[in-house]
Amino acid sequence: MYVIGKRGSGKSTLLEAAACLLGDLSGEPWNDATSAGLRQARNNQARPLLIDEFEPDGSSTTSAKQKALIALARAMSGGSGGRIARGSADHSAVSFRMVGATYVTSINHIQLEPQDRSRFAILQLNALPKTGHPEQSQLKLEQLLKKLRDLSARFRGHMLKQSSRWDRTVAKIKARAMSLGADARQAETAAAILAGLDLALFKGDIDELRLEDLMEPLSVLIGDPDEAEEESEGQQALDFLLSRLVRVDHGLERSVQELITAAIKGKSIDGVVDPVSFLDRYGIYVLKRKSRVALWCSTSSQLTKVFSGSKWADGACKTALKQLDGVEEPKNAVRIYGRQKRVLLANYACFGL
Numbered sequence: 276m277y278v279i280g281k282r283g284s285g286k287s288t289l290l291e292a293a294a295c296l297l298g299d300l301s302g303e304p305w306n307d308a309t310s311a312g313l314r315q316a317r318n319n320q321a322r323p324l325l326i327d328e329f330e331p332d333g334s335s336t337t338s339a340k341q342k343a344l345i346a347l348a349r350a351m352s353g354g355s356g357g358r359i360a361r362g363s364a365d366h367s368a369v370s371f372r373m374v375g376a377t378y379v380t381s382i383n384h385i386q387l388e389p390q391d392r393s394r395f396a397i398l399q400l401n402a403l404p405k406t407g408h409p410e411q412s413q414l415k416l417e418q419l420l421k422k423l424r425d426l427s428a429r430f431r432g433h434m435l436k437q438s439s440r441w442d443r444t445v446a447k448i449k450a451r452a453m454s455l456g457a458d459a460r461q462a463e464t465a466a467a468i469l470a471g472l473d474l475a476l477f478k479g480d481i482d483e484l485r486l487e488d489l490m491e492p493l494s495v496l497i498g499d500p501d502e503a504e505e506e507s508e509g510q511q512a513l514d515f516l517l518s519r520l521v522r523v524d525h526g527l528e529r530s531v532q533e534l535i536t537a538a539i540k541g542k543s544i545d546g547v548v549d550p551v552s553f554l555d556r557y558g559i560y561v562l563k564r565k566s567r568v569a570l571w572c573s574t575s576s577q578l579t580k581v582f583s584g585s586k587w588a589d590g591a592c593k594t595a596l597k598q599l600d601g602v603e604e605p606k607n608a609v610r611i612y613g614r615q616k617r618v619l620l621a622n623y624a625c626f627g628l
């Protein structure tokens with residue numbers, strides 16, 4: 276599960292609530308965890324992992340750590356990916372599966388590869404409602420967390436008792452999810468979360484009534500939360516790029532939009548005699564013969580660096596930009612000034628021309 280939301284939306288608190296309920300099963304939430312450390316701490320036991328503040332910060336070490344963690348989450352989420360081979364003391368090979376749930380939070384979710392995307396349910400928290408009595412609500416919250424801690428042992432006992440119906444429950448919910456149009460893995464991810472809910476709330480096999488009640492959260496879980504945002508997300512990323520100011524000659528600053536407009540029109544502007552070759556340095560290439568602007572979003576491109584510190588850092592700009600109408604990602608590399616580059620191609624209309 277991937278919970279995202281603005282600073283102060285209650286992500287850490289919700290994670291803390293889960294930690295209180297899970298008790299020793301999960302242990303404290305992790306901050307800044309390396310996958311090797313986590314593996315060791317878990318001692319390869321199938322226990323849930325809670326990770327707070329999984330933020331991209333633009334540094335390559337963080338992004339490598341996050342990739343390793345996502346790989347661990349993928350392995351833990353089962354399927355053939357969960358098989359881990361190890362040599363044993365008597366030199367016979369043993370293979371075992373490490374399965375378990377992962378719950379991470381961050382302000383923006385990091386870019387997930389398609390094979391990982393369907394393994395996470397992404398939930399977005401809205402801003403907390405304003406309260407006239409912050410002290411009182413703080414106290415209530417403390418009481419709730421204490422209640423959850425007190426409940427933990429009984430909660431786990433109940434789940435354990437109900438666990439024999441886990442497979443059946445998942446299968447039934449998964450079938451519903453697939454009938455709603457989810458693909459198999461997406462259906463499984465959602466079914467695992469809702470089967471957990473059913474096991475937590477009820478005793479005995481799931482019936483039609485309980486399945487019916489799950490339909491609403493199910494359709495939310497299998498609906499792609501990115502889908503609605505995609506168009507605007509791409510537009511936001513483009514607007515961010517176009518409004519960046521870059522220093523040009525004579526101590527002047529020009530926005531990327533001004534530079535691209537001038538480059539397309541073949542004009543010079545104050546401080547920049549040749550906007551086309553000026554933009555080259557940023558990985559922005561105006562291809563007049565194609566009537567396209569190529570955007571080079573590789574990690575080594577200056578364009579990607581323009582996004583550092585934003586929610587589109589670490590190459591997430593590419594994912595966002597390619598959702599835009601008028602932007603395409605050609606299958607093959609494009610020849611740019613004699614060099615092959617994997618770029619996005621945007622038509623002039625993207626820039627208001």
Ligand SMILES: Nc1ncnc2c1ncn2[C@@H]1O[C@H](COP(=O)(O)OP(=O)(O)O)[C@@H](O)[C@H]1O
Binds near residue numbers: 280283284287288413
């Ligand atoms: N459900 C809630 N009801 C009332 N106050 C909350 C709730 N969740 C969080 N808070 C309070 O809001 C503040 C921010 O919460 P926090 O979990 O740290 O947010 P985030 O991790 O998203 O930045 C904290 O003071 C926390 O006690």
Ligand SMILES: [Mg+2]
Binds near residue numbers: 287288327328
């Ligand atoms: Mg937090």
